[in-house]
Amino acid sequence: MGRRRGRGSPGGTPAAQSDAGLRRDAERSLEMTLVNPNMNKLFRFGQSCKGRRVIRFSHSQITRLYSRFTSLDKGENGTLSREDFQRIPELAINPLGDRIINAFFPEGEDQVNFRGFMRTLAHFRPIEDNEKSKDQNGPEPLNSRSNKLHFAFRLYDLDKDDKISRDELLQVLRMMVGVNISDEQLGSIADRTIQEADQDGDSAISFAEFVKVLEKVDVEQKMSIRFLH
């Protein structure tokens, strides 16, 4: 696709021109982290936390996500705050809205820049066929099945002890279920869930157990944004 060429395109109106200027700056800052600048279609980001993880977006996808980023950024300061996310109307009626928004912000911070935005969204890129047979000794891409599931796991596990306790499960259940369910019923549902998944008998769901519960589910398809194909 790639209809819009960021660099060198003449800006039409003054707004578009400053957009193009901002985009050039963003791309320049992206370029600084390029691992292999010779690939003209794909950019690679390197991240330093938790080992090197590699995400890949094509040029047109980056451009499109950047325009979405700028349209959300009402303050025009290059970062998004939580209010910017809350302004999205459909997110307001999503039961998990708050947790999803929190997933974008790094630990303890209130602003997320474009790189962080992309990094979170990179988990939801579909797994392409030519990547599946890629070398196993390279760094694991962010959109692998394991990393997708880990992202979802972290949304359950608020205290970050690598286990979904009964309380955490209850909180999520309460968010997802209507007002007609009593606490006892919800409790028994949570108990049943834990009991089905628990294998080491600690009355909590670890990441490995979580993965096992979802082994029959096509997570790659379920957790991929379709248009990023």
Place this chain on the structure above:
Amino acid sequence: LDYQHVQVPFEITLWIMLASLAKIGFHLYNKLPSVVPESCLLIFVGLIMGGIIYGLNDKSPPVMDSDIFFLYLLPPIVLDAGYFMPSRPFFENIGTILLYAVVGTIWNVFGIGFSLYGICQVKAFHLQDVSLLHNLLFGSLIAAVDPVAVLAVFEEIHVNEKLHILVFGESLLNDAVTVVLYKLFRSFCEMPAIKSVDVFAGVGKFFVVGLGGVLVGLIFGMTAAFTTRFTKDIRVIEPYLSYLTAEMFHLSGIVAIIACAMGMKRYVEANISLKSHTTVKYFMKMWSSVSDTLIFIFLGVSTIGENHEWNWPYICFTVIFCLIWRALGVLVLTFFVNRFHVNTITSKDQFIIAYGGLRGAICFSLVFLLPDFHRKKLFIAATTVVILFTVFVQGMTIRPLVDLLAVKRKRESAPTVGEQIHIRFLDHLLAGIEDISGHWGQYYWKDKLEYFNSKYLQKILLREYDQPKSSIVLLYEKLERKHAIELAEAGQLGHAPSHPSLLNDDRIVITDKKLEDTLNPDVLENIQEILARNLYRIRRTGPAYNRHTLPGETEPVEHAKEILILRHKSL
């Protein structure tokens, strides 16, 4: 007794009252609506009435006048559909919808026409004199899927949003194709010789009819939006005017109304007062409801009488070919569609699309508009049988068949409770991520349109140029004012999240029984049922449009209100 003076309005109103009484009686029986769709009942009532009139007067009852149908009865229904059509799913699937509407209808027309011509060649049926052109003409009017019938039946079966919008959108948009082909073949019938130039002119005419309809609709839509900038009163008249204007120019009136309604909705809703807004909505619902009822009753009444010539082979083959060609068309087209989209249309969906292709009153009116030639009564009879067959047989059996298919798929693997919860969790997560990443912005033209809208249109057409609020935000504001207080007072939201200490106490009490309880299959079934009923659905799994309820009153919106209130409390 001055009956002549009030005869016409008196009879019409009497029929409307009769229809509403029939509907009330129908709904009193709880089991009946789930088996028989309402449209069947109305046709049945019409049949009885027609029979009574025929018996009393010993002449054919009044046939539904095509003019009345096209000018008075059809526009309210289409307007209602176009106004409440959710535009996001519609435009997301516009390519598929157009493909089905245009290519699918053309495929059906030629398929049915040619195969019926083949049947006519068989000497035993005494149908030699029905020419190819007549068959094609008949094919063009019988192939079109009817939005009125589709709407009436699809309310009963609960399909997801995407499927609903596909079938419904297709039934609305194939009007353009039908109009062109019908008029084309009719003019060919009257011409002595047909040159290929005429055929090309026909193809060109199709684009003119479709795009012209859209243009007329948009012009009137913008006029309506502009007018509401200066007044808070109701504007319903512009869409109807656009329909009439389009019909005047031999363009597609249905497409014009839809374009008008969809174009003006955004600006009109932002401009007019809340009261006028509610009035407009209820007014349209009422009008379309009345229209719908009248159409089906008239259909029933007009069936009785001496307008028919019964040639059973022709009629049977018509029904068979309608089914076969529709199924083939859907299969082939879906094959192409699925190659370009990640989100495939499953075979269950394909079955619903194919089987849900109901014919209705539009075919009926078109057949009466045919020029009088000696085989007209045969066509009338065939059309009547096809309509009755599709509405009664297909309408009544589609729900059991859908349930059967769904049950079959479910038996393959019964998900555990944990799976169900986690899957729903992932669905909500993905819906949220898609909303954040702005999935609709994927389309280049949609982005352009939004840009054009925010720079120019909003300044001209909106009263106060501020950030346009979506209906969700409007809903939230309305909630904050009234409902949140009411609901909280009524105790519906009394469930504060339980404290961990309380939970621990509960657990201590039932620890001994816990293991056996949760292994109990009855408890499991109970849990499954609770979850199925109460888990919030993700946005797109419900039907897109419902005839009888306003958009603000459906179940997903009730859930949305609950979610909003809960989050508001926790913020």
